[in-house]
Amino acid sequence: MLMSLMHRQKMGVLSRRALIALALGSSMLPASVRAQAVDFAALALDTSADRGERILKGAKAEGTLIVYGSAPMEDMSPIFTAFEAKHGIKVRYWRAGPQELIRRTETEYRAGRYEVDLVQANGPTLEAMRRENLFQKVISKAQDDLFPQAVPAHREWIGERLNIVIGAYNTKVVPADTLPPSYEGFRDPRWNGKLAVEATDYDWFATVVTAMGEEKGIATFKEIAATNGLSVRKGHTLLTALVSAGEVPVSLNVFSYKVDQLAKEGAPIAPLLIPPAVGRVNGIAALRRPSHPNAALLYYEFMLTDAQKILMDRDFTPTNQRIQPLPPGMTLEFVDSAKLLDEGEKWTKLWKEVTSLRPTN
Numbered sequence: 001m002l003m004s005l006m007h008r009q010k011m012g013v014l015s016r017r018a019l020i021a022l023a024l025g026s027s028m029l030p031a032s033v034r035a036q037a038v039d040f041a042a043l044a045l046d047t048s049a050d051r052g053e054r055i056l057k058g059a060k061a062e063g064t065l066i067v068y069g070s071a072p073m074e075d076m077s078p079i080f081t082a083f084e085a086k087h088g089i090k091v092r093y094w095r096a097g098p099q100e101l102i103r104r105t106e107t108e109y110r111a112g113r114y115e116v117d118l119v120q121a122n123g124p125t126l127e128a129m130r131r132e133n134l135f136q137k138v139i140s141k142a143q144d145d146l147f148p149q150a151v152p153a154h155r156e157w158i159g160e161r162l163n164i165v166i167g168a169y170n171t172k173v174v175p176a177d178t179l180p181p182s183y184e185g186f187r188d189p190r191w192n193g194k195l196a197v198e199a200t201d202y203d204w205f206a207t208v209v210t211a212m213g214e215e216k217g218i219a220t221f222k223e224i225a226a227t228n229g230l231s232v233r234k235g236h237t238l239l240t241a242l243v244s245a246g247e248v249p250v251s252l253n254v255f256s257y258k259v260d261q262l263a264k265e266g267a268p269i270a271p272l273l274i275p276p277a278v279g280r281v282n283g284i285a286a287l288r289r290p291s292h293p294n295a296a297l298l299y300y301e302f303m304l305t306d307a308q309k310i311l312m313d314r315d316f317t318p319t320n321q322r323i324q325p326l327p328p329g330m331t332l333e334f335v336d337s338a339k340l341l342d343e344g345e346k347w348t349k350l351w352k353e354v355t356s357l358r359p360t361n
């Protein structure tokens with residue numbers, strides 16, 4: 001997922017040195033651009049009582065917000081609609097996968113195009129972009145209400161929702177009493193041709209096998225793949241839909257909120273809760289030189305407050321514990337975004353190795 005950052009020369013994206021030369025405070029930047037960045041930093045770190053009022057007034061004057069993200073429009077639309085209805089500010093959204101999201105944002109900053117205001121993506125993607133000095137630290141009182149794993153110490157991006165990665169199965173195809181209580185049970189040949197995984201989830205894989213004990217965990221998944229095969233599909237939404245349709249009897253890694261949404265609609269799908277479930281924080285970050293600085297901060301605050309109930313109502317797990325505590329009784333391991341970024345090459349290679357294994361008979 002983040003291999004583009006490890007091989008920037010091949011992919012033609014911005015080098016760290018070049019990007020830092022463009023970053024805040026570079027003597028090569030025009031004075032007006034440096035002043036704009038300094039002004040936004042002061043606003044983002046302001047804790048005065050009238051900050052919210054000033055941001056609102058400025059945002060209404062700006063009238064527009066530009067967001068880049070990786071979530072489907074169907075998941076973002078209710079949030080954008082509510083924000084626009086409350087504040088009268090139009091949201092423009094561009095969506096892409098993690099690699100393209102990183103590549104486009106870096107390339108635009110290299111070219112001096114400071115159009116995008118905010119990025120919303122998963123933790124490893126945001127952490128990768130943070131290390132390229134793209135984001136501005138933001139201080140918000142709402143951050144105090146979030147669970148600890150959603151608030152990195154640097155505060156250059158903040159978790160606004162938690163994607164819980166679990167398994168799922170089709171209730172018409174797979175009897176519930178045949179499902180194993182642990183991953184080791186899927187080594188049984190009865191599961192040959194019935195298992196699927198999402199193609200890019202190396203961070204889920206790393207988190208699960210580390211919790212199992214790295215050596216044991218890797219060996220278990222290799223045996224599952226070599227004995228029964230793993231159907232590899234790209235996209236959690238697609239994979240969940242395939243389980244719901246019965247084309248895929250069991251998936252080991254889908255987003256819990258999609259399972260809940262489809263089950264509520266009457267689809268024959270149910271969660272498969274093999275511990276540990278994996279928590280992947282999705283977050284929001286403000287760019288260092290947003291084109292709509294006040295609107296950026298207004299939306300940032302909205303995501304950590306009003307939008308949290310919208311997320312909960314749509315079966316996401318919000319990070320604001322005042323809105324909804326973490327699921328009780330669930331064994332949950334969080335993806336360590338910084339660690340996974342550092343070890344991404346190792347885990348990507350292992351995941352590709354596991355998913356390429358096939359039964360020998």
